[in-house]
Amino acid sequence: MNRAFRLAFPLAGFLLALPNSAMIRAQAVASADRESEMSRDATPYADLVDLVSASPIIADATIRSATRLKGADAAGVSPGRSRFYVEADVSALVRGADGLPPRIGYIVDVLPDANGSPPRLKKARVLLFARPVPSTPAQVQLVTLDGQRWWNADDDRRVRQIARDLVASDAPPVITGVGNAFHVPGALPGESETQVFLTTANGAPVSLSILRRPGEQPRWAVALSEIVDEAAGPPARDTLLWYRLACALPAALPARSTAALAAADAAAAQEDYALVIARLGRCGRARGATPAPGGDGGPA
Template identity: 35%
Template sequence: MRIQNRLNRRVLSTVTSAAIGVSLVVAAPLAAQQGGGESPVTYADLADLALPAPLTITAEIRKMSQIDPSRTGPIKQGWARVYVEAETKSLLAGSSTIGEKLKYLADVKLTSKGKLPKMKGQQVVIFARPVPGRSDEIQLVAPDAQMPAAWVDTTSLRGLLSEKLSPDAPPEITGVRDALHTPGNLAGEGETQIFLKTKTGSPASIAVVRTPGQPPVWGLSTGELVQIDARPPRPGTLEWYRLACSLPATLPVEAQLSTDPRLRQQASADYAVVMQQLGTCQRKREF
């Protein structure tokens, strides 16, 4: 931090302006808004940045200059730390006052020739924190928290931000607490309850219900009562992200409440169904 203050006492942090959005509707990589093709970021990448960021801003870069590598401290190979001046276009989320002009530090990936990319005039989405008492300065939440706006579906981004601010937003999942399978009266009938750990301690559980001759059905409940009509979350939603990007790949042995090997095996099998249907939490960010 001493190094950063020496470089620019009026700019805090080592983070990049990021293009991010509120709610993306697919778990797979997002399509770029210009030129087609596959975006270098996924829904999980964007959620990783948007959720902890008090500010989500769209801006246009006016000036970007590389800081002398000898004064920046460690930087990932193939990247450079830069000082950025940008013009605010819109505040997508946040209650802090920000100026028409913004200043911040960022890390950007160098071109294949080892040069800074040409970003002057480019619109970006930025995930950041305010700097107290300085409306024209921000601190990025991660070194790569600046992305070209063309990578982000703004409508989807606004959706993610809306989910984040909703009082009904699913809690942050930190692991599995307990799991128990209860067999039914008929062969192939039963229910597995999986109780989850959350950051705030609020209740969250998954119920997997099996009916003879039917595929298993499951869903997430985030209150004291189990929702009997709960269904798997749609990929590219905050509920999907909370589960797919936080749960362990297999049911932890220590979470099993039953001592019966058959019931333990069924609980593990039902947990595997949940993970298979959630799919992979794909990330492409390099940091």
């Protein structure tokens, strides 16, 4: 049997029993409203990075059965949503250090379809973003309310690439804030350089540099070392480095970053930082992180 994951149980005769009410209530908590988490369109890159970053388990699966839960088993479901207990057959494991059995179960709260009815889940191919349930290897818990997504080829490709990028040895660090900024006027009118140092979760150096020369468009670049490479440029959109910057940097340069500069230099640094923000573009998250049934929150 050719599987992309380690089988925890033999497939023959493998069936999950529907969790009892106590287990469902233990997993179910109130969830905030959210837009349709089961869009069949490609997911914004930033949302995918959020999901991949938060998920110890990522699986490509096909739903075998979906049992609607009511009464006490649906406690905490947001208005308009329906809660289902789902059993799904795993076809590929994108991430999961301990492997998965060939069939898993989980709880999902879904919004109605365009006709006002719960969407048809049976036989649907989905991407699952989940965490393990302790001592219950055949069950998982979605990391956020949109931890179950309709499968599409574009999302599948990007999720796999993001999973690789996050663990690469040269992965850009998590940006936590903005440090000091410096501005140096050049010898010619209209010539200058601004450098903005960023703070990171692991202390790795990251800085932005903005160069202005007479008669030329301003150029900006990001450096991931102490040395600024003159040939470096801005990151391509929908890459991990772009995400780290676009989704973490504040809209304006904090006043403390230019507190040591003369007023004219501080104003120039603010203008150069604004240029970087404009050229990065919006982070593009479609939604904020929302707890899943049984979860206590999404990615930070």
